[in-house]
Each structure stands twice: as structure tokens, then as C-alpha cells.
Amino acid sequence: MTNTIADIEESDVILVTGSNTTENHPVLSTFMKRAVLQGKKLYLIDPRRVKLADHAEKWLRPMPGTDIAWINGLMNVIISEGLQDQKFIDDRCENFEATKAVVEKYTPEHVEKLTGIPADDLRQVARDFANAGAGTICYCMGITQHTCGTDNVKSLANLSMLCGHLGKPGGGVNPLRGQNNVQGACDMGGLPNVLTAYQPVTSDDAREGYEKAWQVKGMSPTPGLVATEMFNKAYEGEMKSLFIIGENPMVSDPDLNHAKKALNNLEFLVVQDIFETETTAMADVVLPSYCWAEKNGTFTNSERRVQRVRRAVEPPEGPKRDWEILCDIANRMGYGFSYEDSHELFKEISAVTPSYRGITWERIDEVGIHWPCPDTEHPGTPILHTMQFTRGKGMFHAIEHVPPAELPDDRYPFILTTGRVLYHYHTGTMTMRTDGLNMLSPECFVEISDADATRLGIGDGEMVNVCSRRGRIKAKLQVSDKAVEGTIFIPFHFANAAANKLTNAELDPTAKIPEFKVCAINIEAAKA
Amino acid sequence: MDTNIITLNENQLTFEPGETILDVAARNNIEIPTLCHLKHTIPTNTCRVCLVEIAGKDELVESCVTKAEPGMVIQSESPKVVAARKEILAAMLATGNHNCAIRDLPTEDWTAFQLNVLAADGKQDLCPVWGDCDLQDLTYRYQVKATGMPVTACKHETERANPFIIRDFSRCILCGKCIKACREIQVNNAIEFGYHGEEMKIIAGDDAHLKDSDCVFCGECVQVCPVGALIPDREFRDDRFKPTKVTRTTCSYCGVGCQMDVFVQDNKIVKIDGADQDLPPNNASLCVKGRYGFDFVASPNRLTTPLIKKDGKQVPATWDEALDLVAEKFEAIGKEHGADAMGLLTSARVTNEDNYMAMKFTRGVLKTNNIDHCARL
Ligand code: SF4
Ligand code: SF4
Ligand code: SF4
Numbered sequence: 001m002t003n004t005i006a007d008i009e010e011s012d013v014i015l016v017t018g019s020n021t022t023e024n025h026p027v028l029s030t031f032m033k034r035a036v037l038q039g040k041k042l043y044l045i046d047p048r049r050v051k052l053a054d055h056a057e058k059w060l061r062p063m064p065g066t067d068i069a070w071i072n073g074l075m076n077v078i079i080s081e082g083l084q085d086q087k088f089i090d091d092r093c094e095n096f097e098a099t100k101a102v103v104e105k106y107t108p109e110h111v112e113k114l115t116g117i118p119a120d121d122l123r124q125v126a127r128d129f130a131n132a133g134a135g136t137i138c139y140c141m142g143i144t145q146h147t148c149g150t151d152n153v154k155s156l157a158n159l160s161m162l163c164g165h166l167g168k169p170g171g172g173v174n175p176l177r178g179q180n181n182v183q184g185a186c187d188m189g190g191l192p193n194v195l196t197a198y199q200p201v202t203s204d205d206a207r208e209g210y211e212k213a214w215q216v217k218g219m220s221p222t223p224g225l226v227a228t229e230m231f232n233k234a235y236e237g238e239m240k241s242l243f244i245i246g247e248n249p250m251v252s253d254p255d256l257n258h259a260k261k262a263l264n265n266l267e268f269l270v271v272q273d274i275f276e277t278e279t280t281a282m283a284d285v286v287l288p289s290y291c292w293a294e295k296n297g298t299f300t301n302s303e304r305r306v307q308r309v310r311r312a313v314e315p316p317e318g319p320k321r322d323w324e325i326l327c328d329i330a331n332r333m334g335y336g337f338s339y340e341d342s343h344e345l346f347k348e349i350s351a352v353t354p355s356y357r358g359i360t361w362e363r364i365d366e367v368g369i370h371w372p373c374p375d376t377e378h379p380g381t382p383i384l385h386t387m388q389f390t391r392g393k394g395m396f397h398a399i400e401h402v403p404p405a406e407l408p409d410d411r412y413p414f415i416l417t418t419g420r421v422l423y424h425y426h427t428g429t430m431t432m433r434t435d436g437l438n439m440l441s442p443e444c445f446v447e448i449s450d451a452d453a454t455r456l457g458i459g460d461g462e463m464v465n466v467c468s469r470r471g472r473i474k475a476k477l478q479v480s481d482k483a484v485e486g487t488i489f490i491p492f493h494f495a496n497a498a499a500n501k502l503t504n505a506e507l508d509p510t511a512k513i514p515e516f517k518v519c520a521i522n523i524e525a526a527k528a
Numbered sequence: 529m530d531t532n533i534i535t536l537n538e539n540q541l542t543f544e545p546g547e548t549i550l551d552v553a554a555r556n557n558i559e560i561p562t563l564c565h566l567k568h569t570i571p572t573n574t575c576r577v578c579l580v581e582i583a584g585k586d587e588l589v590e591s592c593v594t595k596a597e598p599g600m601v602i603q604s605e606s607p608k609v610v611a612a613r614k615e616i617l618a619a620m621l622a623t624g625n626h627n628c629a630i631r632d633l634p635t636e637d638w639t640a641f642q643l644n645v646l647a648a649d650g651k652q653d654l655c656p657v658w659g660d661c662d663l664q665d666l667t668y669r670y671q672v673k674a675t676g677m678p679v680t681a682c683k684h685e686t687e688r689a690n691p692f693i694i695r696d697f698s699r700c701i702l703c704g705k706c707i708k709a710c711r712e713i714q715v716n717n718a719i720e721f722g723y724h725g726e727e728m729k730i731i732a733g734d735d736a737h738l739k740d741s742d743c744v745f746c747g748e749c750v751q752v753c754p755v756g757a758l759i760p761d762r763e764f765r766d767d768r769f770k771p772t773k774v775t776r777t778t779c780s781y782c783g784v785g786c787q788m789d790v791f792v793q794d795n796k797i798v799k800i801d802g803a804d805q806d807l808p809p810n811n812a813s814l815c816v817k818g819r820y821g822f823d824f825v826a827s828p829n830r831l832t833t834p835l836i837k838k839d840g841k842q843v844p845a846t847w848d849e850a851l852d853l854v855a856e857k858f859e860a861i862g863k864e865h866g867a868d869a870m871g872l873l874t875s876a877r878v879t880n881e882d883n884y885m886a887m888k889f890t891r892g893v894l895k896t897n898n899i900d901h902c903a904r905l
Contacts, residue, residue: 298881
């Protein structure tokens, strides 16, 4: 997030898109809902009529996979009515003219045809957002999990820059991170192309620094593969071994049948986890680790705040710390890594990570600090880009709408989108061990609109078979006013009816995120 | 200077225009008792316990809704205030089943009193929040004698129809704090006051069970309820007097990173509360997963020993066997197929320290950049 969570309450207009905030980021959604109580305006732009719609000034419903079109449409209105923040654009941004030229053809009427959003609604949102003293954009996987996910994000940045809403309280472009430490995993270089704090692996200087700090030689200068590419290479037989820590791709990956073959093809699979999962079942070696409540360390939340995790219970006999296991393996391979405890490890992190350099466990003992925090006197940075952008000038990107990779047809007439429910988390490895959560959300369901259910002649609660070009699952039909005709929603938590048997592994070419949010499916009554 | 200063119990205190007397007191760590006031919500003077006496005024006023004015001289514990407060508390006790304090029994000997109450009620258990109840605390602090007051039978049945929250209407003092938490803090709009007069009750939806209402089991109402009317449906109730260790930590579910206090007894998590009301990012709020989704920690199904696949079957192994095998295999594969035939998927759930080590291992030891995590998924 460019801004903080608390900052959302400072916005005059809040634009939420591709996020079922009340279920996926419940406490963050309270900031949005309280802002509405104080008279601020919230616009929800989402294919589903999620709960947040009850709090919104208006809910705009785009066809899944048409985000660039409506974002360009908003910009079209703002520019044609002269509502843009020209000073911000002139002083702080570049490449505006090219973007202006592209959005010219996205008139509200044209956008209505592409997205289904009424032209006047689009105008209303555009005017309110542009005229707001401060306007924030909050988005989640509904924006990124598309073949055009990276372009979607750039388009949102365009919109925010156009209105001069970046770098000030109540503004910003704010991705909401789905899992507790996504931000931290990225900051720590858990990505194929960057080291900690996003230093590129291709930089000789950066690598040299690390080789010296770690006393190792021969780090690779070639960016590696993203997860989905690793699975493809494994499928093709080129990837020989995988080490998987605390993830369950056998439920969370797209196109599971493909993923299963990929893992089966490996010569050697190691999985480190706290429970047996669908993924550990396939491993050659399974290593047990401590869970959250047994660890000391840090997490970095969505707003870049580094916060302490503390041991609340003594760990059971047997498992070890995740990092300790990795050290032990490294040392068997001829290295001499040794750390007294997590705290010592964090000191090394601060030393090699410019944006964490000023963060110490002592400083975050009571309240976490937002990176970048370059030295121990620095208070941290709650709001990014206040004076200038990281790269100097803010870059406008001229982006055209491209339809999703797979669209409905006669055989697969419905669009499927996937996501989570309030009571479960990811593949349920943790939440499904609390009986109460299972009681409130016991099983998979297929969310459908009343009209579609009626047309199919299948009633609420009946079992249906859902199939796509890649697979088939069976689950209960749930008629809901969240669903819009033609679009089906299935949560992906449940291994016995895994929505990801249906999804498309087609990737966004830059961010390499699979298109979880749009694929074509068919539904029929299941014979008992 | 005729500026913004009030005198509260002999202390000269400055105030910002618009601040209430209660605000000013709280800011200066002077406690004025209240049962219905909830920080960050609109004050409603429902419980009236926060009464204070202002020099020159006949009537006592509620400090939660009275704005500080220059020159005010205020007493929060004057004999008049204390007398009024006692009456209010006594009346509150009489409205429900507060058998820790009210009964037509002599109150000189506390233990005997309790035993007598339990015997009279035919119950084994004390009130589930005995010792952790704001009303009880005030009753003893002000020595409210409720002898002679009748015990009102409760008109509403206790609700236990959901897995997390018990609603015991017989102990509800209708302070409305839960409603503020639900409607002004969490904005879930699940509960409100229903019915009138003697029948008054906190209702969800059409007076439905919580599970059939808009309630999303965030538990904010339970956290703020000053008495035993809303309690977690967990064993913690029975174990109040066991030694409890409280640890401040960060939630392990979503990226909001809520700060929480984890209560542990006998090395088992028994309760999780939101941390401080002024501590970002969550100001003491939590959601259902963060508050109640901790059973996995003590699950008997945790993995506790390394497993190695032998003849197609995973069998338990020692750490040495498992780690030797992993190291051996990685070395062999690296030699035969090159470093880039290996990859590692780290996790968006584990700590920064774990992630950093995974990165160091992949890049520094395996010598490949094939590292990623599943955040895209
Ligand atoms: S349930 Fe608790 S918080 Fe709610 S009105 Fe009753 S006593 Fe007050
Ligand atoms: S648990 Fe949360 S949603 Fe339910 S009544 Fe209490 S505050 Fe409202
Ligand atoms: S308590 Fe809920 S909202 Fe807060 S971090 Fe945990 S999962 Fe997210």
C-alpha cells in the first residue's frame, strides 16, 4: 500500500475494486465502513455484489475481465471534462499525452458496451473521484489475478496520478495483501528476480554485496522462474527438485490436474509444513516446522509495517524453526551458517536490506514501523511518494483493453471467478481445524444468481457438477443475490471440491499470475 | 489567562474545545467510572455511572456527554456523586441475575455469602465472568449493599446456538456498548435495542439467533461487554483462576496484521483479544479468524517427525536421516542437472526471518534464482 490502513478513514472518496474486503480483510473493511458513517463516499466496482455494496454510494458491475476498459473510461470522463490535476501531472509525471490519446476512444458509451456499466454511473464515479480532496483506490486479487493483471494495476496508478491523489493523506493506490506476510516474503527477496528490498539479481553490485555478507561465491545473475513456470518445467521434466515451505499448491494452484502431474514428475520433492496436506502427501521428504504461535520473528503487513511475532506457546517436541531447518541443510552442504536466534537473523536482514536498515526489534517492540526506514533515527514512511516517485517521475502507461484469455461459449456458457469466504483461509490447513469455523462454513458451494438457477431448473442446495476444459468438481448450488447472471463464484478453500481443478493456468505475461478470476464453465445437475 | 482550564478533583487540567469532561479525565489518567462508554464511538449517557458534580450546579451531570468549559470546578467522587452512583448500581444489580452481589443475605462474610448464593440457586458455578466484571468491580468499590432487593427473573432465554458466543440476557445491563461496537466500530449492523420497558433486550435482526442474522462473529461485542452477558463459548470460562500468560503478537491470517493478545494456560491458547484501543493498525478490533481460529496450534494432528518416502510410502525418520538425504539429493541434482533444475517455493505465511533464510539458501547455497512464493495464487 502506498498509504496506511488508518489513512483510508481520511479519504473523501474510496474506490474499492476486485476486493471482497469484508470477508478477506475484515478489520480493514471497518475503516472503509466507518468512513461512510462519517459521510465519505465509497464506490464498489466488482463483478459480485459483495457485502460492501450495502455500504456503498453505488455498486458498479463490470463484466469480469474488463477492468482496463472502465478505468480508461473514468479517465476519459475526467480528461474530457477537464477535471484532472494538471499541475500534479506536469510537475510529477511523464508520458501523459500518450495515455490521453489512448483513453480518448473509451467514451462512457463505448465502455458501457464493453463492460456493462451504465455510462452515467461511470460519469458519476469519475466526477466524484476527480473532485475529491483525497481519493483512495483499494484493490485486491480481483484486479491482479488476470492475464492482464499488471496492466490493470498500472491503469489504477494512471487514474490516481491523473487526479493527483498520490503521495498525500487519504489518497494512494492500495493493494490489499491476501496472506499475512506476502509483503514480507516479497521484501525478503522471495521472488525470482530480486534480492531483499527489490535489489535486482542482475545487478553485479548487489550480488557482490551479498556474496561478501554471506561469504558465499557464485550467485547466479540470471533471474529465475516464477512458481507457475517452475510447475510447467517440472511437468516438462526439466525441473528436477522442488522445496516447498508452508504452502499447499495441490489445492491453491490453478489447473490442479496439471500441477499434480508436475509434482509427480519431479525427481525429488521436499515439503516443510505444520500439517499433512495434499502437497506433503506427494513429497519424498516431509519436514515438520513450528507454527506461528511458537515463533519469534516479524511479519510485514499490507501497509509495509514491520511488526513483531512472539512465541505464545512452547512448541511441541519434534518440529523445528523453518529457518533452522534451512540452516541445517546448508551446513550439511558445506556452509557454516549459524544464528543464536531469530533476533540475530533479523539483525542480518537489517544490515543487507536498505529499506529495513533502521528497523530493530527494540524499536518495534510496541508499535511497528513502516518501511522505508533507512536509519535508526528515521520514523518510517507511512505514505509513499509524498515528494517524488521512487523512479523520479510518475510514469503514465497507455494501455488498451484486452479480453480475458478464455471467454464463455456454447459448451461452457458461464464465467467462473474464485475467491475466499470469511470463515476460511486459503486451503484451510489452519482454519478447518477450528470446529466453529467449519460449522459456520462447512463445505464448498457454487454461488449462482436466481435467474441462472431458474433457467437451469436447479434449486438452492442441490448438488451440481461444474466442469471446465480442465476438470470437474461436484458441490452444492447456492442461490445468492451476490451473484450476477452469467457469473459463478466458487471458493477455492475446499480440497474435496477444489475450484482450482477448473481454473485456467494462463499467465499474465509480466506478473505471471494465473487467471483465477475468469474462466469458462458449465453447470449441470448431479445425478445422485 | 481565562483559557481552557478546568479543575477536576483539585487538578488543574487544560482541554481542547469540544472535549468532554470524561475525555479530559481519561487523558490525564483520572478515572471516572463508566459502564457504557466506548472509546472512538459516540457517547450516549446510557448507564449514568459517570455522573460528576459541577460547582454551582444543583443537578449532577454525566461526564461522558458534558463538554468541558473554561473555569469549571468538578468533583467526580463527592459524597453526592457517590450516593447517586450507588443508587444507580443497586438498580442495575436488581435488573438481572447478578448473584455475585445481590441477595437477601448478610454480606459481612464474603465467602459465606457466595456459598449461600450458590446453594440458594442450586448451582455449582459462579457467574462465568466472576472476577472479570466491571459491574462487580464497581459494586465492591462503592460497597453497594443490594440486600433486600428482589432478583428479577429473566424474560429471555440464554442463546447458545452458535459456536463462539453465548448470550446470557439475564446478566445484561442494557448498557448498549455491544451495539456501539457492532454498529460504530465494526459497522456490521447486526444488533440493536429491541422491545420496550421491562421487555427491552439486545436483538439481532428480527430477534433471531446471531447465526441467523447479519452477525459475522467478529467478537467485538464480547470484548467490550462489561458484564457476563456476552461470553466466549470456550473452556476459558471455567479456568479463570489458573495462571494465564498473555503475549502480544501479530495475527497469522490476512495482510492487515492485527495486533492481538494471546492468553495461554497450560501451554494452550484459551483466548485471543484485540490489543490496545489506540494501537494501529487495528485499534483492538479483530475478525472471526483472528479471534477464534486458533485451534490448529494445539491440534493433535500436527506433524512432529520428519517423514521419508520409502518404497512409495512415507515413514517416520530422524532429523539426521531426513536432512542428510535432502542435502545429498540437492548436491547430486545440482551436479548432474545444474542449479537451475532446482527450485524453492517460500511462504507468505512464515516470518521475514524464515523467508530471508529461504532466500539465502536458494541463492547462496543452491545457487539458483528459482525462488518464489504463492502470493500470486
Ligand atoms: S450485552 Fe453486554 S454490552 Fe450489550 S447491552 Fe448487555 S451488558 Fe451491555
Ligand atoms: S460478533 Fe461482531 S457482528 Fe456479531 S453482534 Fe458482535 S459485534 Fe456484531
Ligand atoms: S484478525 Fe482478521 S483482519 Fe485482522 S489480521 Fe487477522 S485475519 Fe486479518
